[in-house]
Amino acid sequence: MDERIQNAQRRAIQYWFVDGLAELSAGVTSLLLAVLFLLWGELAKTRWSLLIFFLIPLAVSVVLRLVIQKVKQRITYPRTGYVAPLQGFENKRAVLIAAAFALLLLAVNATLAIQGSTAVLWSSSLAGLTFAFVFGWISYVTGLRRFAFLALFTAGLGASLGFLGAGYWTGVAVLCGCTGVILLFYGIMGLREYSRQTPSSAG
Amino acid sequence: MSSHPSLSDVDRLLHEPSRSVILAILSAIKSADFLYLQRETGLTKGNLTIHLSKLEEAGYLRIEKTYRGKVPLTLCHITPSGREAFEGYRQQLKRFVDDTGG
Numbered sequence: 001m002d003e004r005i006q007n008a009q010r011r012a013i014q015y016w017f018v019d020g021l022a023e024l025s026a027g028v029t030s031l032l033l034a035v036l037f038l039l040w041g042e043l044a045k046t047r048w049s050l051l052i053f054f055l056i057p058l059a060v061s062v063v064l065r066l067v068i069q070k071v072k073q074r075i076t077y078p079r080t081g082y083v084a085p086l087q088g089f090e091n092k093r094a095v096l097i098a099a100a101f102a103l104l105l106l107a108v109n110a111t112l113a114i115q116g117s118t119a120v121l122w123s124s125s126l127a128g129l130t131f132a133f134v135f136g137w138i139s140y141v142t143g144l145r146r147f148a149f150l151a152l153f154t155a156g157l158g159a160s161l162g163f164l165g166a167g168y169w170t171g172v173a174v175l176c177g178c179t180g181v182i183l184l185f186y187g188i189m190g191l192r193e194y195s196r197q198t199p200s201s202a203g
Numbered sequence: 204m205s206s207h208p209s210l211s212d213v214d215r216l217l218h219e220p221s222r223s224v225i226l227a228i229l230s231a232i233k234s235a236d237f238l239y240l241q242r243e244t245g246l247t248k249g250n251l252t253i254h255l256s257k258l259e260e261a262g263y264l265r266i267e268k269t270y271r272g273k274v275p276l277t278l279c280h281i282t283p284s285g286r287e288a289f290e291g292y293r294q295q296l297k298r299f300v301d302d303t304g305g
Contacts, residue, residue, distance in 0.1 A: 002296055008224045008243060009231040015239075073272070081239025082276065083232050 014142045015083045018198075019076045020190025023183045025064045030180030032060055037173035075191075079198040097137055104133060124171030128158010131179060146186055154179055216261050217292040221246055222254050226263060226289040229281035234267070237277040255279060263288055 131154035139147035161171040258264035263285030267278040
């Protein structure tokens with residue numbers, strides 16, 4: 001009985017990954033970040049560099065969110081129904097995780113600042129660990145193994161890029177690019193399987 | 204004299220498998236619509252409506268009729284007393300399983 005209850009709760013939490021759209025959205029964002037990081041060398045010469053670096057991903061994420069909502073209304077809600085997640089401080093665990101993540105990022109940046117220019121070479125490793133933390137947490141909460149693979153992949157790739165001496169911008173660009181490609185693959189396969197296997201409700 | 208583990212005082216409203224699954228789902232999220240609950244429980248529309256009504260009468264559930272754009276939507280939310288009752292039921296089950304060596 002308890003297993004049935006646990007499975008029901010787990011499936012509810014997996015709802016946001018059932019149609020592949022979350023991965024598609026994250027994949028597009030990741031690839032965009034990869035392009036921005038690669039172009040940073042040129043962008044940094046302009047006076048609008050910081051604005052471009054933050055505004056473009058923000059604008060794209062807003063547009064993506066609207067597009068995803070439209071697609072969900074056409075594909076997901078008629079098939080699986082609608083679920084609203086716990087938000088903000090309703091979800092105490094999410095708040096704790098977000099706080100831990102923020103502290104991790106702070107520690108990463110402090111490490112880079114203290115170490116100076118030599119630490120730049122290890123930035124890819126630290127970025128990889130940050131990605132791994134996020135994907136590992138998603139895998140733990142949802143029980144979806146593909147995110148555990150992504151966690152291992154990003155940690156390994158980040159470490160490899162650090163050992164190879166890839167510069168910060170190039171290294172993080174490669175990390176974001178590879179992660180984006182995998183996420184897009186997950187998203188496309190997920191959406192295809194979901195559309196085929198989940199019939200639309202007959203009203 | 205040792206006490207035998209028993210489920211005699213368990214909440215009968217929640218001891219019904221479909222209703223416990225409904226509250227299990229709602230305790231993990233903010234709200235879910237009728238279609239999602241129907242798919243997850245495998246119940247017919249009529250049966251699900253009856254279970255939801257019983258849970259609402261007991262104050263464990265709140266049903267909200269709203270719209271998503273022009274599409275009517277029936278959203279179900281677990282109430283604080285529903286969450287408390289469900290957690291208590293779950294603890295009771297766990298104790299029973301542990302006491303019987305399961």
